[in-house]
Amino acid sequence: MRVFVIAGEASGDKLGAALMAGLKSLTEVEFSGVGGPLMEAEGLQSLFPMDELSVMGLAEVLPKYPALKRRLNQTVEAALGFAPDILITIDSPDFCLRVARKVKAASAIRTVHYVAPSVWAWRAGRAAKMARVIDHVLALLPFEPPFMTAAGMECDFVGHPVVAEPRPSAQDVAAFRARHGLTDAPLLMVLPGSRRGEVTRLTPIFGEVIARLAHERPDTRLVLPTSRHLAALVREMVADWTIVPLVLAPEDGQTPAEFTAQKACAFHAADWALAASGTVSLELAAARTPMVIAYDMNWLSRTLIWRMLKVDTLTLVNLVSETRAVPEFIGKACRAELIAPELLKLMEDPGAQMAAMETTLERLGMGGEAPGLRAARAVLKRGFT
Incomplete structure (x- = not known):
């Protein structure tokens, strides 16, 4: 299985690393994409430093827009060149969903987005827009799947990573x-x-x-x-x-x-x-x-x-x-x-x-299977092209 995976900030790097470990435990898999040190420890060679994508706020984004656009095009080109069975984008929707849109426009690669947008709180229209480029969503909160499926995407609740954090003695x-x-x-x-x-x-x-x-x-x-x-x-x-x-x-x-x-x-x-x-x-x-x-x-x-x-x-x-x-x-x-x-x-x-x-x-899944492994099972259960 070939997986192109993208994370743009530290929380996404943690989610991505756990998902990668889960996939590796269930099947033979080769990774490419963008991630941080935790994902690199699981075998990813990041195209460029993930920190370049950790930009928030209009005032911060505008001066870096040309560089971000170059990284966007580089990521799309790399994803299409890698010809993965599946593209997994993790949070960071401003960057990740733009990549997914361009990849979808040029291929039939299956797309998965990890972390559902909070459409239950505000801007419900985001789900419908996301459904144009995303096939499958991995949700952290148990009440999120109905919002995603109503917009036309497959969705699995996989548990929140907080339940897998080690407790100090x-x-x-x-x-x-x-x-x-x-x-x-x-x-x-x-x-x-x-x-x-x-x-x-x-x-x-x-x-x-x-x-x-x-x-x-x-x-x-x-x-x-x-x-x-x-x-x-x-x-x-x-x-x-x-x-x-x-x-x-x-x-x-x-x-x-x-x-x-x-x-x-x-x-x-x-x-x-x-x-x-x-x-x-x-x-x-x-x-x-x-x-x-x-x-x-x-x-x-x-x-x-x-x-x-x-x-x-x-x-x-x-x-x-x-x-x-x-x-x-x-x-x-x-x-x-x-x-x-x-x-x-x-x-x-x-x-x-x-x-x-x-x-x-x-x-949120405390006491059950680790969220990263649940996410990996959901990816494999839904299949890939």
Whole structure:
């Protein structure tokens, strides 16, 4: 079997590596395409560094558009030249679906897209457009397949990768607390986002929440994991907080796997979390860490997206568990005076979220076959040309 596979960012690289490992365990397979270090470890020789595709936001894309267009044409040419049985694109729809469109226009190669677009939340028309170039979708969330099949694509729910993440031992978590002088202090994890725009927008709001929290719970300690490229910005922005957090970022000489393990210990050591909206709510659920979710965006984006929203919650734990157990403060509600009382209430009684988190993890595939292997079986089950 010949598979041309494309991922454009770190999360896609992780999904792609697990899928490649699954396919290799089930059949003889040869890979070509674009991916990161995890996919390369599974045998992919990337056409070019995946990081070149990790560009988000109009202001960032425009100056790089000529280079991205060249990479798009190079990828299409390579895919057609490789003559694969199947083209698998992973997330990064702006790039991946353009590749799929051009490949479909020039061939009968079967196309699979891994990660369904969130048409259940907004812009439902994306599914119909995607169906013109994609034959089969691998969905991470259990309620997504009907939306894809209604648009004319085959779709399989294959489980979310969060359920396959290794859990640190109790000894490792205790060692993490001891190493950072946390001992048995009440620990709040603060997660203001993974992109520069999110961090600059949310960190001041979260700082106001912490100032209010400090009056009621002055013994609380904070931990804030971030990436290497945002670490300096984050440390500068939290330096004057009433409670200054422990900022975790990759250290010199530390491998990605070592930092991932350290971050996992922080998630499991935390008693509660204040987090931006996103898949991080599922990571917190996997760590059984109760949370409050808060998020805001610029005025124009907020106005446009709010008008298109089709759901009354953006928190994935709430959506998957079909509850509203996790409090969230989105858009105009993302204000410290609203968030702080709910966070204090959570700190007094975190138990209400536990059932919703357990239901979420069960529905995402916890305890079953690994999502990468399920994805590989779905690809093979549906066949290839």
